[in-house]
Amino acid sequence: MAGRITPAEGRYGGRTADERRAERRERFLQAGLDLFGSRDGPGYRAAKVADVSRAAGLSTRQFYEEFRTLEDLLAELHLYVNDAAERAVLATLPQVEHLDDPIERYTRLFRAYAAGITADPRHTRIAFVEIIGVSPRLDRQRLDRRARWIDFLCEQGAAAAARGEIAPGDFRVTATAFIGAVNGLMHDWAVGWVDATLDEIVEELLQMLLARIHTISA
Structure with missing residues (x-):
């Protein structure tokens, strides 16, 4: 008709x-x-x-x-959980940009990231466990997302140096080492290789970051 x-x-x-x-x-x-x-x-x-x-x-x-394959579904979920963590950090950023203390600023930013990536345990496992070693395509996607976090930390370091809070320099090695520690420890905790609470894991990673910032700012 x-x-x-x-x-x-x-x-x-x-x-x-x-x-x-x-x-x-x-x-x-x-x-x-x-x-x-x-x-x-x-x-x-x-x-x-x-x-x-x-x-x-x-x-x-x-x-x-x-979806063409299950891998496509996993790829979308991986982006979804990373986007959730990124939104949590970006929502916190305007609240801390005025702080004079880089230690306090990094503390609040990392806690926002940790809350975003671990609020749902399923997110944690997909971000740090299920995505590993699936295919070259997903390895690239995973590394691309790691690179975004590294760039973010470098930008925050450069901004702190411009304000005179820490010594100027190339923060990429520090940022890369820290993001590697986050991925490694979160993976081992999620699969049960590390006997610790989530709060203990977050605190350990935070202290690693703050110790390095304290060294740079000394």
Whole structure:
């Protein structure tokens, strides 16, 4: 019939096709978060498309309408959890830029990062465990995100030096070493190789960072 709007193009149940597709994609993401990131889940390497589809309450056909492979789903989740941590830090930045003490500023920024990346234990496992060694593509994505955090720390160091709070210099080695420590310790804690509470892990990493800042500012 001329002018007829099909359910795929128009509204169905009060929602547009784009809204329904966004909901499906969100359900797959939540299912992937549960299966890949939960301690009692199979993890990325043991999960199947059928498992994710069943957990999402959707079909495998619908999965392939959203993602080409499970790796695509993991890649999107990895970006999602990093974005959450980045938003937490950027939301804190305007609150600390006026502080004269670099120790206090870095403390609050790192605690914001730690809260953002660990608020959901599934985020922690995806960011530091499940992403490791999957493929060259995801290795590049992981290293790209590490590089962004390194750049952020370097920018903060350069800003502190410009204010005369710390000695000027190249902060890239320090930033790279610290981000490496974060990734290594968080990985070992998430897989159970380190017997410590989350608060102890965060405090240990924070003290490493602050000790280095104190040395530079002395």
